[in-house]
Amino acid sequence: MSLYYLQKVLYELNRDPGLQDKFRVDKAAVLAGYKLDEEEIEAVKKPDIGLLYILGVNGQILMHYAAMCGYTWPRYIQAMRDALAEHGNVRAGLYVTTDGKGAI
Amino acid sequence: MSLVFAGVCSHGPGITGRSAMADPDDVATLYAAMDGMREALQASRPDALLVIAAEHFANFFMNNMPAYCIGMGEEYEGPIEDPEWLGVPRTLVPGAPDLSRRIIERTLQEVDVAYAQEWKFDHGIMVPLHFLTPRYDLPIIPVNINCQGPPLTPLHRAWTFGQALRKACEAVPERIALVGTGGISHWPATPDSGRINAAWDREFLERWAANDREGLLAYTDEQTYFDAGQGGFEIRTYIAVAGATEGCTAKVHYYRPIPIFAVGCTVGIVNLEAQA
Numbered sequence: 612m613s614l615y616y617l618q619k620v621l622y623e624l625n626r627d628p629g630l631q632d633k634f635r636v637d638k639a640a641v642l643a644g645y646k647l648d649e650e651e652i653e654a655v656k657k658p659d660i661g662l663l664y665i666l667g668v669n670g671q672i673l674m675h676y677a678a679m680c681g682y683t684w685p686r687y688i689q690a691m692r693d694a695l696a697e698h699g700n701v702r703a704g705l706y707v708t709t710d711g712k713g714a715i
Numbered sequence: 716m717s718l719v720f721a722g723v724c725s726h727g728p729g730i731t732g733r734s735a736m737a738d739p740d741d742v743a744t745l746y747a748a749m750d751g752m753r754e755a756l757q758a759s760r761p762d763a764l765l766v767i768a769a770e771h772f773a774n775f776f777m778n779n780m781p782a783y784c785i786g787m788g789e790e791y792e793g794p795i796e797d798p799e800w801l802g803v804p805r806t807l808v809p810g811a812p813d814l815s816r817r818i819i820e821r822t823l824q825e826v827d828v829a830y831a832q833e834w835k836f837d838h839g840i841m842v843p844l845h846f847l848t849p850r851y852d853l854p855i856i857p858v859n860i861n862c863q864g865p866p867l868t869p870l871h872r873a874w875t876f877g878q879a880l881r882k883a884c885e886a887v888p889e890r891i892a893l894v895g896t897g898g899i900s901h902w903p904a905t906p907d908s909g910r911i912n913a914a915w916d917r918e919f920l921e922r923w924a925a926n927d928r929e930g931l932l933a934y935t936d937e938q939t940y941f942d943a944g945q946g947g948f949e950i951r952t953y954i955a956v957a958g959a960t961e962g963c964t965a966k967v968h969y970y971r972p973i974p975i976f977a978v979g980c981t982v983g984i985v986n987l988e989a990q991a
């Protein structure tokens with residue numbers, strides 16, 4: 612229920628190697644600085660890239676976060692497709708899918 | 716002195732990061748077109764390069780989102796992304812703070828642009844620079860138009876912003892090159908990545924190459940989102956270049972939809988001598 616802060620923590624992680632180091636050591640401590648609900652916290656920690664997509668995280672923020680988490684391109688795209696099948700369409704934001712099939 | 720070069724190109728992270736997954740002919744022809752752009756840029760003997768980008772949350776977020784921002788840093792670091800993922804090593808790019816300050820001052824006469832002395836580059840600037848200034852030896856002035864976090868600046872303001880940048884370039888003694896990078900139609904960072912509306916792109920590029928102000932400003936975000944995806948909002952960077960080169964036609968040297976690069980890959984150069 613706090614998409615703004617969910618995107619904010621990912622935005623700050625994506626651009627700050629120092630914060631990335633802290634996050635790798637203690638995820639909960641970093642996430643405590645943001646107003647997040649349980650579902651969001653778990654999705655970031657896991658990471659559940661597909662669920663983050665469904666929650667409405669801007670695709671550009673999520674793409675960079677997936678790369679930070681070591682996702683290859685096909686695995687990242689597949690995570691979003693699997694989540695669409697599991698959860699239904701994106702709940703908020705600009706990155707609502709069209710048909711989810713894409714071209715690749 | 717003046718604007719000595721202007722052009723547009725794509726910046727999709729796949730262009731460098733996923734080249735091994737692409738058809739070799741797509742890679743070879745696109746890279747050759749980017750090499751051609753670099754040669755034309757070098758031949759113009761610029762003192763600095765203004766890159767009009769549409770960044771992807773490398774510096775700006777919805778806590779304080781500028782519609783327009785110009786960098787005024789000594790140097791810039793990039794990419795923010797995992798360098799291996801992007802296929803571009805992390806590096807420092809030289810800035811031109813004094814020139815930036817003069818360009819910002821002049822641009823402020825027309826547009827209330829923000830400025831930033833700290834700025835990290837994402838793929839939106841690093842991918843073009845990887846081809847255009849591969850030794851990172853040309854001072855860069857990053858310029859951003861918010862194309863990611865709505866509300867977005869209207870297209871006619873992007874045109875006006877381009878005009879203001881042009882006046883700023885004319886007002887300084889340095890030789891300035893200008894490159895806009897963005898879209899065109901694409902659904903990047905979605906499960907539909909790879910979807911490209913080539914007919915829409917070609918129509919847009921026709922208007923861009925003709926410096927057709929009316930045609931370029933006729934797009935609405937609602938229709939663009941439908942026809943060209945959220946990536947289509949990045950047409951603002953091309954429109955700003957068209958505004959900066961008002962009255963000049965351009966040539967599209969390369970356009971090819973390359974799904975694994977998630978975008979219709981484009982290279983266009985403005986003929987600064989040609990009247991539209």
Ligand SMILES: [Fe+2]
Nearest residue numbers: 769839897949
């Ligand atoms: Fe982009």
